[in-house]
Amino acid sequence: MPDTPSPASPLDDDHEWDPTFLNCRREALTALGIWFLALSWTVPFCYLNGYPGENFDPENLSTVFGIPSWTFWGVVVPWLVCDVVTVWFCFFYMRDDHLGAAPEDAADAEGGA
Amino acid sequence: MSLPFPLLAVSAGSAALVTFLLYMVGVFVLAALSNRLMQSKSFLSEYFLGSRGLGVWAFALTFAATAASGGSFTGFPSKIYTHGWILALWIGSYMVVPLCGLGFMGKRINQVARISGAITVPDVIRDRFRSPAFAGLTVALIVFFISVNLIAQFKSGALILKTLLADVPQFTEPAAWFGQVTANWSFLAGVDPQYTLCLLTFGIAVVVYTTYGGFHAVVWTDVMQGVVMVCGVLLMVPLTLWAVGGLPNATAVVAQQTPPQRGTATLKLDPLTTDFEIAKGDWVHALRVDEDELNRTGRLKVVELEVYRILDSVFVAAGTPKTPPAEAGVELDPNSPDMLPGWWAKDVPVLKITSPDDKVRAFDGHLEQTDDGLFLAGFPERSPSGGEFVASAAVVSFVAAHDPVKPGSYVTGPGYKAGSDIGFLPLSLAISFFFMWAISGSGQPHYWVRLMAFKDAKTLRRSILMVACYYTLIYLPLVIIFVCARVLLPGMEAESDRIMPAMAVFLTQNAGVAWLAGLLVAAPFAAVMSTVDSVLLVISSALVRDVYQRNVNPDASEKRIKWMTYVVTLAVGFGAMLGALNPPRFLQDIIVYTGSGLASCFLAPMIYGLYWPRVNKAGAMAGMLAGFAAHLSMYVAGIWVNDSFFEAYKPYDLDPVLVGLFTSFVTVPVVSLLTPAPPVDLVRRYFCRKVEQGV
Numbered sequence A: 001m002p003d004t005p006s007p008a009s010p011l012d013d014d015h016e017w018d019p020t021f022l023n024c025r026r027e028a029l030t031a032l033g034i035w036f037l038a039l040s041w042t043v044p045f046c047y048l049n050g051y052p053g054e055n056f057d058p059e060n061l062s063t064v065f066g067i068p069s070w071t072f073w074g075v076v077v078p079w080l081v082c083d084v085v086t087v088w089f090c091f092f093y094m095r096d097d098h099l100g101a102a103p104e105d106a107a108d109a110e111g112g113a
Numbered sequence B: 001m002s003l004p005f006p007l008l009a010v011s012a013g014s015a016a017l018v019t020f021l022l023y024m025v026g027v028f029v030l031a032a033l034s035n036r037l038m039q040s041k042s043f044l045s046e047y048f049l050g051s052r053g054l055g056v057w058a059f060a061l062t063f064a065a066t067a068a069s070g071g072s073f074t075g076f077p078s079k080i081y082t083h084g085w086i087l088a089l090w091i092g093s094y095m096v097v098p099l100c101g102l103g104f105m106g107k108r109i110n111q112v113a114r115i116s117g118a119i120t121v122p123d124v125i126r127d128r129f130r131s132p133a134f135a136g137l138t139v140a141l142i143v144f145f146i147s148v149n150l151i152a153q154f155k156s157g158a159l160i161l162k163t164l165l166a167d168v169p170q171f172t173e174p175a176a177w178f179g180q181v182t183a184n185w186s187f188l189a190g191v192d193p194q195y196t197l198c199l200l201t202f203g204i205a206v207v208v209y210t211t212y213g214g215f216h217a218v219v220w221t222d223v224m225q226g227v228v229m230v231c232g233v234l235l236m237v238p239l240t241l242w243a244v245g246g247l248p249n250a251t252a253v254v255a256q257q258t259p260p261q262r263g264t265a266t267l268k269l270d271p272l273t274t275d276f277e278i279a280k281g282d283w284v285h286a287l288r289v290d291e292d293e294l295n296r297t298g299r300l301k302v303v304e305l306e307v308y309r310i311l312d313s314v315f316v317a318a319g320t321p322k323t324p325p326a327e328a329g330v331e332l333d334p335n336s337p338d339m340l341p342g343w344w345a346k347d348v349p350v351l352k353i354t355s356p357d358d359k360v361r362a363f364d365g366h367l368e369q370t371d372d373g374l375f376l377a378g379f380p381e382r383s384p385s386g387g388e389f390v391a392s393a394a395v396v397s398f399v400a401a402h403d404p405v406k407p408g409s410y411v412t413g414p415g416y417k418a419g420s421d422i423g424f425l426p427l428s429l430a431i432s433f434f435f436m437w438a439i440s441g442s443g444q445p446h447y448w449v450r451l452m453a454f455k456d457a458k459t460l461r462r463s464i465l466m467v468a469c470y471y472t473l474i475y476l477p478l479v480i481i482f483v484c485a486r487v488l489l490p491g492m493e494a495e496s497d498r499i500m501p502a503m504a505v506f507l508t509q510n511a512g513v514a515w516l517a518g519l520l521v522a523a524p525f526a527a528v529m530s531t532v533d534s535v536l537l538v539i540s541s542a543l544v545r546d547v548y549q550r551n552v553n554p555d556a557s558e559k560r561i562k563w564m565t566y567v568v569t570l571a572v573g574f575g576a577m578l579g580a581l582n583p584p585r586f587l588q589d590i591i592v593y594t595g596s597g598l599a600s601c602f603l604a605p606m607i608y609g610l611y612w613p614r615v616n617k618a619g620a621m622a623g624m625l626a627g628f629a630a631h632l633s634m635y636v637a638g639i640w641v642n643d644s645f646f647e648a649y650k651p652y653d654l655d656p657v658l659v660g661l662f663t664s665f666v667t668v669p670v671v672s673l674l675t676p677a678p679p680v681d682l683v684r685r686y687f688c689r690k691v692e693q694g695v
Helices: A019-050 A069-093 B012-038 B043-052 B056-067 B075-090 B097-103 B106-116 B121-128 B132-164 B169-181 B193-244 B247-256 B291-297 B356-362 B427-438 B445-451 B457-488 B492-510 B514-552 B558-581 B587-611 B617-641 B656-674 B680-687
Strands: A015-017 B261-269 B276-278 B283-289 B300-310 B314-316 B344-353 B367-370 B373-376 B389-400 B688-690
Touching: A015 A019, A019 A069, A019 B075, A019 B097, A019 B106, A019 B427, A019 B587, A069 B075, A069 B097, A069 B457, B012 B043, B012 B193, B012 B514, B043 B106, B043 B193, B043 B514, B043 B558, B056 B097, B056 B193, B056 B445, B056 B457, B056 B514, B075 B247, B075 B427, B075 B457, B075 B492, B097 B106, B097 B427, B097 B457, B106 B121, B106 B445, B106 B457, B106 B587, B106 B680, B121 B132, B121 B445, B121 B514, B121 B587, B132 B193, B132 B445, B132 B492, B132 B514, B132 B558, B132 B587, B132 B617, B169 B193, B193 B247, B193 B457, B193 B492, B193 B514, B193 B558, B247 B457, B276 B389, B283 B291, B291 B300, B300 B356, B300 B389, B314 B344, B344 B356, B344 B389, B356 B367, B356 B457, B427 B656, B445 B514, B445 B587, B457 B492, B492 B514, B514 B558, B587 B617, B587 B656, B617 B656, B680 B688
Parallel strands: B283 B389
Antiparallel strands: A015 B688, B261 B344, B261 B389, B276 B314, B283 B300, B300 B344, B300 B373, B367 B373
16 A cells, blocks of 8 residues: 655644653653663673773772772672662553553454555 | 482482572472463463463563572672772662663553553553554564574573583583483584583473463562572672671781682692693792701791692593693703702693782681791692692793782772783773663563563562662672682682582581572572563564464464464573574673663663653664664674674773664654654654643
8 A cells, every 4th residue: 555645744633642642652761861870870880990900900990899980880789779760760650551462363453565 | 327308318419400400490390280270371472471460479580580680690700709899889889770670661652551451562562652564674673683692591501501510420421421322413513511411401491380380480480589599699799708807807808808819830740650631729838948847947938929720621541741841831950959850840721810819718728827937747638729739730930911910909999800901890881881781671571571561660679779789689789799709719700600509518618508509500590580481571572473373374273373472482592592502602792792782672662662652663763773773883893893793893992882772762753753743643642632621
């Protein structure tokens, strides 16, 4: 079936955006934002604090609980923070949208398109 | 005293075999239960998608276990051991993988699949874009990439099993017999019989239980495999920290370690009255003691000690003519006491241990450090890292392949990498890996099938958290365990892929619970199995559902579809297994190429398709092809730039997947906006709902 140009918006008096779609898009953008924040913290922090170059003296390695400080603050702590953010995302942010009924016989659903 | 339960009596090596057998029994029981479940439901939907009914445990663990391939328990520990703490940054983006992999598109793809009735990824594409041609392109790319990946995964599974069972007589003896039986089979010429036997065992088991049980069998075994993996890792943490004397101690030792040097050693051998053989992984040394101390006190005070691990086995037949030192590449005075008459010289690739503490540990308690110096109390038979000490050979010279490295490379970035000026993880690669695991990792079709199978949004919410906890409990502890392994098992760079089973055996023997090694070493084959079974179903579903049912014979009866599915799944599985009999080289490179290629092709079209109403089939198809071409071109350019397809060209050190993703994400909107908008009814079907009147 050929595509037909659609000058009109899919929205009219009878149609509105599906709230599940809108919630999904909002949640996807938030997940992307969290990923970007994690990247923005972890990589620069580790690079600035964990890449000392030629003059590094192992005697002066700073550690927290036996983990090199740059790893602890650059990876372990943000990892745990991300777990806390995940709790927030899952239980306080993400919506329990209705996803639709499971088609009993998928082959019939689109009529072969 | 006899033990009450036979398993408790087995050695650590045999425990791997016993655990494997028990494990396979469990897998087949689950497959049988799954097959019974199928009797009462729509076959295709149940076989390929579990009737969209996965709950939290099943969904979370099947997602997590599928994502954690065999590499998580072989390649990753090997990298940690080889490069140190920098692997924490390398794997760091797993902190957001659950949010990206599940939260980014999980709910939406599940909804779209329900709207269209799709049970496969090409189904989703076909119906979302209303284009059988686009679905055909999707099937072609999925079958191409995932078939290649499947062969590599089969090889990986066979190698892991072979590694785990390497020291088990109940395995090596039948393997030797198998080798004799198949010695004259031309298509097995040159193939290691141990590898072949492992491939057949692993392959037949996976193909049969996947074919018989379908999606639910895969999911349930994934759950079992996921539990095995996390239990194995969590058991190893306290055993490791106890053995190493605490993490602060381990990190302090690792900070002082220097990477071993690869190079060539010239050995002097005892006069050859019999055949002489040294196995890969054995140890040789160069030792000088204080003669005065020896004469005065009889004690062996070590003045100079070098320890080497053999990288390639050595065999010299009795009666072999002596090699003069000059021909062996050694500048030695012929009258040197090092070259006594009757000795043979032999050049051997070795790993030279450079850290003093590692040398002491390699001697397994036979060296004693006192205030007066280092004293030798005899030679151990074996090192804790495995391999025998060879007393009848000694190193007379060593030529290093690269310069020595200062201490500190195991606790800082970019991490040591032999022969590389930029190190293991320069800044550009650190950024690339943050993209690769979290973003391109969410672009894998075999993950999406799982996203189409969960029951409802509440299941997804809880599963995201569960997967987040799961990854936290797996990956951070793995970094700690295998950084500590540097302290406990020196010289494992010689065979770093064996570090997981070697640690399992060492830790459990050290703690007096050798039988537990079986559970620990079960994790790697659980991981690779859970990936192989999922990938197998993706290919067979693409062929049965998207090629046969929707294009060749839309009116096929359910009975015919059922048998077709069994036959195709068996055929694809055994075909891949045969491909792995004589597998391509570059195993890890192939897995990386296919994974990043899939993301380059599929991620942008799918994301736009889910979230942008204006995207049309022309834009999405162009994006898929552009991503494929851009990604492939980086590898083809590698042939000219780096003389190897698998040494891809990396502009500004950025991985090819970033080039592919960028190209694809730009192409889709550009082409979509230059071509007619999609039909309104199609947009409404997936993005709109009817306004409820009177509310």
